[in-house]
Amino acid sequence: DIQMTQSPSSLSASVGDRVTITCRASPSISSYLNWYQQKPGKAPKLLIYAASSLQSGVPSRFSGSGSGTDFSLTISSLQPEDFATYYCQQSYSTPITFGQGTRLEIK
Amino acid sequence: QVQLQQWGAGLLKPSETLSLTCAVYGGSFSDYYWSWIRQPPGKGLEWIGEINYSGSTHYNPSLKSRVTISVDTSKNQLSLKLSSVTAADTAVYYCARGPSDSGGNSYDDAFALWGQGTMVTVSS
Numbered sequence: 001d002i003q004m005t006q007s008p009s010s011l012s013a014s015v016g017d018r019v020t021i022t023c024r025a026s027p028s029i030s031s032y033l034n035w036y037q038q039k040p041g042k043a044p045k046l047l048i049y050a051a052s053s054l055q056s057g058v059p060s061r062f063s064g065s066g067s068g069t070d071f072s073l074t075i076s077s078l079q080p081e082d083f084a085t086y087y088c089q090q091s092y093s094t095p096i097t098f099g100q101g102t103r104l105e106i107k
Numbered sequence: 108q109v110q111l112q113q114w115g116a117g118l119l120k121p122s123e124t125l126s127l128t129c130a131v132y133g134g135s136f137s138d139y140y141w142s143w144i145r146q147p148p149g150k151g152l153e154w155i156g157e158i159n160y161s162g163s164t165h166y167n168p169s170l171k172s173r174v175t176i177s178v179d180t181s182k183n184q185l186s187l188k189l190s191s192v193t194a195a196d197t198a199v200y201y202c203a204r205g206p207s208d209s210g211g212n213s214y215d216d217a218f219a220l221w222g223q224g225t226m227v228t229v230s231s
Binding site: 044097 | 217
């Protein structure tokens with residue numbers, strides 16, 4: 001199975017901050033990496049697919065980068081609605097696997 | 108607009124079989140794999156398995172011995188059965204669209220569409 005490791009597991013930040021969440025894959029997954037946002041009681045929402053492509057309707061303050069084993073999700077200027085849990089997911093091979101999640105909290 | 112609507116029993120006793128169904132409304136059912144994903148309370152996401160229009164399946168090895176995913180193409184529905192449940196199977200279960208049946212690395216190959224989720228509790 002491909003292991004997905006996110007860091008940090010939790011993060012406190014303020015509105016307007018720039019934040020970056022990282023995801024490491026083992027072994028390499030090329031660019032088969034997706035990012036999701038999940039709010040309490042809701043299904044995950046796709047933000048970024050293929051490592052760096054912004055899903056339609058997602059604000060441009062979200063961006064993704066990376067390939068191979070190291071990936072990142074950046075929020076350029078945090079908004080109140082961005083406080084949530086974020087997951088990376090590899091679609092390179094089955095079993096499909098997710099990172100353990102990063103909880104983004106208000107400082 | 109594609110919508111996924113799921114249903115099934117929410118309370119089970121240990122050793123019973125979990126059974127959920129997900130109906131797909133709109134869009135193309137045949138162009139995708141359709142997945143089941145679960146999330147224990149307060150924990151992360153776990154992919155259970157997937158099925159396509161032809162009935163081809165892939166399962167998570169950690170659950171493979173207990174899982175059956177099936178498809179009813181006449182109704183555009185997929186179903187999940189998980190046998191011999193224990194408290195460790197307590198979770199919100201989601202159906203989701205993806206990846207595409209043709210393979211690739213696009214929007215169609217991510218989980219862009221999800222059902223509303225079904226909370227399943229296993230308790231004696």
